[in-house]
Amino acid sequence: MRDSRSSRIRWLLRSGELVEIGGPTDARCCAAQPTSAPAHPSTTRLLTAFAAIYLIWGSTYLGTRYAVESIPPLWMMGVRHLTGGALLYSWTRWRGIRAPEFRDWKYPAVIGTMLFLGGHGSLAWAEQRLPSGIAALLVATLPLMIVVLARVWGTEPPLDRRAVAGLVLGFLGVLVLFGPSAWRHNRELNPLGAGAVLWGTFIWAAGTIYMRNVRMPESPLLSASMQMLAGGASLIVVAALTGEARHFRFAALTARSVGALAYLIIFGSIVAFSSYTWLHTVATPSRVATYAYVNPVVAVLVGWALAGEPVGPFTILAMLVILAGVALVNAARHDEHEEASKGMEEYPTQAAAD
Numbered sequence: 001m002r003d004s005r006s007s008r009i010r011w012l013l014r015s016g017e018l019v020e021i022g023g024p025t026d027a028r029c030c031a032a033q034p035t036s037a038p039a040h041p042s043t044t045r046l047l048t049a050f051a052a053i054y055l056i057w058g059s060t061y062l063g064t065r066y067a068v069e070s071i072p073p074l075w076m077m078g079v080r081h082l083t084g085g086a087l088l089y090s091w092t093r094w095r096g097i098r099a100p101e102f103r104d105w106k107y108p109a110v111i112g113t114m115l116f117l118g119g120h121g122s123l124a125w126a127e128q129r130l131p132s133g134i135a136a137l138l139v140a141t142l143p144l145m146i147v148v149l150a151r152v153w154g155t156e157p158p159l160d161r162r163a164v165a166g167l168v169l170g171f172l173g174v175l176v177l178f179g180p181s182a183w184r185h186n187r188e189l190n191p192l193g194a195g196a197v198l199w200g201t202f203i204w205a206a207g208t209i210y211m212r213n214v215r216m217p218e219s220p221l222l223s224a225s226m227q228m229l230a231g232g233a234s235l236i237v238v239a240a241l242t243g244e245a246r247h248f249r250f251a252a253l254t255a256r257s258v259g260a261l262a263y264l265i266i267f268g269s270i271v272a273f274s275s276y277t278w279l280h281t282v283a284t285p286s287r288v289a290t291y292a293y294v295n296p297v298v299a300v301l302v303g304w305a306l307a308g309e310p311v312g313p314f315t316i317l318a319m320l321v322i323l324a325g326v327a328l329v330n331a332a333r334h335d336e337h338e339e340a341s342k343g344m345e346e347y348p349t350q351a352a353a354d
Contacts, residue, residue, distance in 0.1 A: 041282045046279075046282070046283070048275075049275040049276075049278060049279050050275075050279070050291075052267075052271055052272045052275035052276075053272050053275055053276050053279070053288075053291045054291055054294045054295070054298060055298060056267045056268060056271060056272040057268065057272050057291060057295050057298075058136070058294060058295040058296070058297070058298025058299045058302065059298060059299070059302050060263075060264055060267075060268040060272075061127070061132035061133070061135055061136045061139075061299040061302075061303070062132040062299065062302050062303050062306060062307055063260045063263050063264050063268065064076075064123065064124055064127050064132065064135075064260070064264065065127045065131075065132040065135075065303075065307070066256050066257060066259075066260035066307075067080075067124075067257050067260040067261045067264060068124055068125075068127055068128050068257075069254060069256065069257050070252050070253050070254040070256075070257040071248070071253065071257050071261065072239060072244035072245075072247065072248050073121070073124035073125045073127070073128060073244075074117075074121050074124065074125070074235050074236075074238055074239035074242065074244050075235075075236065075239040075244045075245060075248055076124060076257075076261060077116065077120045077121055077124045077232075077235050078232050078233070078234075078235030078236035078239055079232070079236075079261065079265075080232070080261060080264050080265050080268075080269060081112075081116050081120070081228040081229070081231050081232030081235065081269065082228070082229065082232030082233065082235075082236065083232075083265050083269075084228050084232075084265050084268075084269030084270055085224075085225045085226070085227070085228030085229035085231075085232055085269075086225075086229065087265075087270060088221060088224060088225035088228065088269075088270060088273075088274075089222070089225035089226070089229060091221075092219060092221050092222045092225060097219050097221075097222050100217060100222065100226060104217055104226075105226060105230070107211075107214040107215065107216055108216065108217065108223055108226035108227045108230055109226070109227075109230035110210070110230075111207050111210060111211050111214075111216075111227055112226065112227030112228060112229070112230035112231035112232075112234070113230055113231055113234040114203055114204070114206060114207030114210070115203075115204055115207045115208075115227060115231055116227070116228065116230075116231025116232065116234070116235060117231055117234040117235050117238060118199075118200055118203030118204065118207070119200045119201065119203050119204035119207070120200070120231070120235075121200065121235055121238070122196045122197060122199055122200025122203070123135060123139070123196075123197055123200050125193075125196055126190075126193040126194070126196040126197045126200070127193075128193070129190040129192065129193030130189065130190055130193040130194060130197065131303055131307075131309040131310065132299055132302070132303040132307070132309065133296075133299050133300035133301075133302075133303035133304065133309050133311065133315065134177065134189055134194070134309075134315065135193075135197050135299075136295060136296045136299030136300065136303075137173075137177055137296050137299075137300065137315070137318060137319055137322060138174065138177070138194060138197040138198055138201065139197060139201050139295075139296070140292065140295070140296040140319075140322050140323065140326060141170055141171065141173075141174060141198070141201055141322065141326075142201050142204060142205055142292070143289075143292055143326050143329060143330060144166070144167055144170040144171065144325060144326060144329060145201060145202055145205035146205045146208055146209065147159070147163065147167065147329050148167065149205050149206055149209045150209055153209050153213070162328055162331065163328065163329050165325075165328055166324075166325045166326065166327070166328025166329035166330075166331075167325065167329060168325070169321055169322075169324055169325035169328060170321070170322050170324075170325025170326055170329070171325070172321060172325070173317075173318045173319075173320075173321030173322030173323075173324075173325060174198070174318070174322065176314060176317050176318040176321055177189070177194075177314065177315065177318035177322075178191070178194065220277050220280075221274070221277060224273060224277070228269065276288070276291075289330060292326055292330075293323050293326065293327065296319060296322070296323065297319065297323075300315065300319060
């Protein structure tokens with residue numbers, strides 16, 4: 001029994017889920033939950049913040065589809081993240097946060113490249129071929145990929161039966177999403193585009209796991225701005241190397257693409273992300289994580305209502321199956337964390353000794 005609790009404690013320490021053992025919090029904890037955050041935020045402010053990550057992030061998939069209509073995908077994402085990162089970085093410096101040193105850029109640069117070049121770059125390229133709602137449903141497999149990679153990396157304990165059932169259900173939903181349309185090669189689902197979204201989602205999951213195991217800047221907003229700047233720069237470089245920049249013509253820009261890009265920068269990259277960061281200081285991670293269930297539904301409905309994207313029976317069934325799988329996996333992880341925390345409370349002296 002003691003060995004079981006000891007191994008669970010060590011897992012929590014490695015994964016970053018536990019940062020306090022009977023003493024003062026460390027820098028990572030303080031960065032995640034600044035003392036200036038309100039202890040009891042107003043209901044209005046909470047609802048506004050949740051609405052931002054639910055509705056805005058859910059609608060960014062259609063925004064991306066509109067933006068790439070006349071702007072090359074990598075170039076578009078590069079401009080989005082460079083601009084958003086620069087604005088957010090300037091704001092953090094204006095608030096008095098110390099400028100990072102050169103060595104502080106190492107991990108944010110690597111992670112930003114993985115998340116924004118690998119993740120968002122693949123998504124933008126794929127949305128030239130896929131409806132935005134379908135892309136959102138494929139991205140909904142992100143929590144499932146994170147769980148699998150975390151076990152491979154060794155930062156979380158073995159999966160229980162409920163988590164395994166959730167993984168099987170979630171990836172079964174992806175197969176349902178492909179359904180007969182993939183074999184008919186109609187416009188509802190392009191296999192190449194779907195594969196690009198899944199690949200980008202895998203890279204995003206890998207970057208998320210990697211982030212848990214390296215030391216990032218203490219300020220979450222500064223860290224986010226550095227990641228966006230590095231990711232945006234890498235997107236622009238790759239866009240230039242692949243010839244996107246050479247073929248881009250300002251005269252070909254449409255008002256809808258420009259408006260969509262502005263929406264992605266202001267609302268998707270700044271407003272929603274700031275709300276997401278603030279929510280982590282005043283709400284439990286399980287409550288904040290509910291956006292993973294809402295975003296795909298919002299994306300499907302927005303794509304159907306505003307862009308006339310088809311929502312067939314396979315799309316609806318796949319959405320229900322994928323989200324059910326994600327819910328099972330997240331519930332299993334929540335129970336594991338609760339059990340480990342209780343073990344810490346019951347045996348604090350043993351835990352500290354281990």
